[in-house]
Amino acid sequence: RGLSGFGRHILGANVLTLLRERLPVLLIGRMLGADMVGLYWMAARWATLPVDGITFVVSRVAYPTYARLRDDRAEFARGFRVTFEVILLLAAPAAIGLALVSGPLVEMLYDPRWRGAAVLLSILAFFGFFHALAATTGEVFKAAGVPNLVLLYAIVYLASLALLLVALGSWLGVVGVALAVSCSALLVALLSLSAAARVLGIRRGELARLGMLPLAATSVLAAVVLGIDTLVTGAGWPSWARLLAEVSAGAVAYSA
Numbered sequence: 001r002g003l004s005g006f007g008r009h010i011l012g013a014n015v016l017t018l019l020r021e022r023l024p025v026l027l028i029g030r031m032l033g034a035d036m037v038g039l040y041w042m043a044a045r046w047a048t049l050p051v052d053g054i055t056f057v058v059s060r061v062a063y064p065t066y067a068r069l070r071d072d073r074a075e076f077a078r079g080f081r082v083t084f085e086v087i088l089l090l091a092a093p094a095a096i097g098l099a100l101v102s103g104p105l106v107e108m109l110y111d112p113r114w115r116g117a118a119v120l121l122s123i124l125a126f127f128g129f130f131h132a133l134a135a136t137t138g139e140v141f142k143a144a145g146v147p148n149l150v151l152l153y154a155i156v157y158l159a160s161l162a163l164l165l166v167a168l169g170s171w172l173g174v175v176g177v178a179l180a181v182s183c184s185a186l187l188v189a190l191l192s193l194s195a196a197a198r199v200l201g202i203r204r205g206e207l208a209r210l211g212m213l214p215l216a217a218t219s220v221l222a223a224v225v226l227g228i229d230t231l232v233t234g235a236g237w238p239s240w241a242r243l244l245a246e247v248s249a250g251a252v253a254y255s256a
Helices: 002-032 034-068 073-100 102-109 117-143 148-172 174-200 204-234 239-255
Strands: none
Touching: 002 034, 002 117, 002 148, 002 174, 034 073, 034 117, 034 174, 073 102, 073 117, 073 174, 073 204, 073 239, 102 117, 102 239, 117 148, 117 174, 148 174, 174 204, 204 239
C-alpha cells in the first residue's frame, strides 16, 4: 500500500510523458504528412541528445543522494543547488551551441532533402535546454515525499503542449509545432523550479543568481559563434569547415 501510494503518481506521470512525446509527431503526421514527420523527428533526436546524456546521469546520482538527505533540508537544498548549477553549466552551452550550428551540421551530415530540419533543430535545441532544467525537479519531488507534484506538472506539461500545438501548429505548420514544444517546456521548467525552491526553502532569486554565470558565458559563446559564422559563410567555406571553426571557437570562448 505504501509503495502504490508513491508509485501511482510516478506511473501516471510516465504515461503522460509518453503521450506528450508522441503528440507532436501524431499532429504533424495528421496535418502535414510523412515527410514533415521525418524532418521533425530527426531534429528532435539531435536536440535532445546533448542534454539527455547529462540529465540521465545526474538523475541517477541525484535521487538516492536527495533521499538520504531528505531529513536535513539544509543539506538537501545545498545538494539541489549544486545539481542545478552543474546542469546549467553543461546544458546551456550544449543546447545553445547546437541551435547556432544547426545549419552546417545538417548540411554536412545529410543530403539536401533534410535541409528543412535545420530550422526545426535551432528551435528544438531550446526545448532540450528547458527540458533539462525541468528534469532536475522531479528527483526533488520524489525524494521530498511529494510525488504528486511530479504528476501535477506532467498534467500541466501535456495540457499546455496540446493547447499550444493547436494554436501554433495550425498557424505555422511544423515550425509552429517546434515552437509549441519549446514554449511548453519553458513554462513547465519555470513552474516546477519555483515549486522545488518552495519545497526546499530556497529563494527563487538564489536560483536566478546561480544561472547568471553559465548564461553570461553562453552569451559570449553565442556572440563568438555568430561572428565566426558571418565571416566563414561570406568566405564560402564548406559546411564541415564552418562547423569545425564555429564549434572550436565557441568551446574556447565558453571555457574562457
